[in-house]
Amino acid sequence: xxxxxxxxxxxxxxxxxxxxxxxxxxxxxxxxxxxxxxxxxxxxxxxxxxxxxxxxxxxxxxxxxxxxxxxxxxxxxxxxxxxxxxxxxxxxxxxxxxxxxxxxxxxxxxxxxxxxxxxxxxxxxxxxxxxxxxxxxxxxxxxxxxxxxxxxxxxxxxxxxxxxxxxxxxxxxxxxxxxxxxxxxxxxxxxxxxxxxxxxxxxxxxxxxxxxxxxxxxxxxxxx
Numbered sequence: 001x002x003x004x005x006x007x008x009x010x011x012x013x014x015x016x017x018x019x020x021x022x023x024x025x026x027x028x029x030x031x032x033x034x035x036x037x038x039x040x041x042x043x044x045x046x047x048x049x050x051x052x053x054x055x056x057x058x059x060x061x062x063x064x065x066x067x068x069x070x071x072x073x074x075x076x077x078x079x080x081x082x083x084x085x086x087x088x089x090x091x092x093x094x095x096x097x098x099x100x101x102x103x104x105x106x107x108x109x110x111x112x113x114x115x116x117x118x119x120x121x122x123x124x125x126x127x128x129x130x131x132x133x134x135x136x137x138x139x140x141x142x143x144x145x146x147x148x149x150x151x152x153x154x155x156x157x158x159x160x161x162x163x164x165x166x167x168x169x170x171x172x173x174x175x176x177x178x179x180x181x182x183x184x185x186x187x188x189x190x191x192x193x194x195x196x197x198x199x200x201x202x203x204x205x206x207x208x209x210x211x212x213x214x215x216x217x218x219x220x221x222x223x224x
Contacts, residue, residue: 065097091215
């Protein structure tokens with residue numbers, strides 16, 4: 001990437017991110033919640049901000065923050081199934097890493113919005129937009145066509161395992177095509193590398209490196 005670097009993170013930016021986290025959420029492997037980090041930031045705001053700016057400057061996402069504990073949750077209506085697909089896998093991530101995820105995806109989104117790089121017909125995974133907006137847009141389109149006595153056809157697609165099948169090289173290529181700032185792109189590339197999923201079952205623990213997917217409950221998964 002030969003694009004300019006983005007600006008460093010500010011104390012105000014970091015505080016706003018920390019204050020949005022729910023301290024009641026289950027912690028990751030380090031057992032820390034956002035309340036602990038917020039108190040730490042309040043006592044050492046300059047040092048705390050410098051840690052995250054070092055990550056941005058060095059374009060490195062900490063290895064410890066790329067370890068996720070998998071928590072299987074049975075999908076509604078699938079209780080009697082014997083298929084592995086009955087489970088939705090929630091990833092418990094260290095909140096320190098989730099802070100950096102949020103800082104990263106917010107900066108990427110700012111780049112996309114400020115340069116009008118998003119399609120106006122996209123409704124999913126965007127702030128201030130949702131399924132109701134998409135439904136109303138489809139309704140208005142259909143109404144206008146039917147008033148002109150035109151035929152309206154709707155095709156509905158459901159991507160199976162969209163989060164699980166997310167392919168990292170494709171997402172990185174998209175960021176290059178969108179002229180993402182160099183340091184944000186390289187930090188994203190570091191975020192995708194050497195990720196580890198951990199599963200605990202009774203007395204057994206299994207660790208596996210993963211090479212695709214966006215962790216469920218991650219801060220930047222929906223954005224990517």
